[in-house]
Amino acid sequence: MVLVLACIAFVCSAAVGLVYKVTLDPITKAEQLKVTQSIAAVLPAFEQTAEDVVTVDGKEFKVFTATDASGAVVGYAFEAYTMNGFSGEIRLMVGFDTEGTVSGIEVLKQAETPGLGANLANPDNVVRKSIEGKKAGELNLKVKKDGGDVDALTAATISSRAYAEVVAAAYEAFKMVNK
Secondary structure, three states, X not given: OHHHHHHHHHHHHHHHHHHHHHHHHHHHHHHHHHHHHHXXXXXXXXXXXXXXXXXXXXXXXXXXXXXXXXXXXXXXXXXXXXXXXXXXXXXXXXXXXXXXXXXXEEEEEOOOOOOOXXXXXXXXXXXXXXXXOOEHHXXXXXXXXXXXXXXXXXXXXXXXXXXXXXXXXXXXXXXXXXX
């Protein structure tokens, strides 16, 4: 009986390992495509980007510097994250023009509660609307409940706080690269 159970466990483990190996490459490609599409969505028109890393409060964020055909910088996109979401990590792509105006925000990864915090991924959510198109330096990037300028999703204050926290961290990174 022990031998049969061991064989079944081995076969099941091998099957799970095989599925993982088969799906790893497509998942990685899909995640990279999402990043590429998000960069294009959060920045003004550009010709090319250069990738770098910047550290803010001990966290490394990717920065994509976008340039036009003449080589002039037109904006920056930051892949920033926090682990303070209601269900853990929230990862955003946050775009800024050269003046510090938030040109766009895209959700790359989140596992918030469906119907509540997961609504942060909707392009017309109130949190995004209260930040996009405004100069980040002129905003208090905290939810209104905490004395800030950012609207929160109804019944998803923790998720909204995390979203605003990521944008604030991206702005800190922006100030480091746009000197």
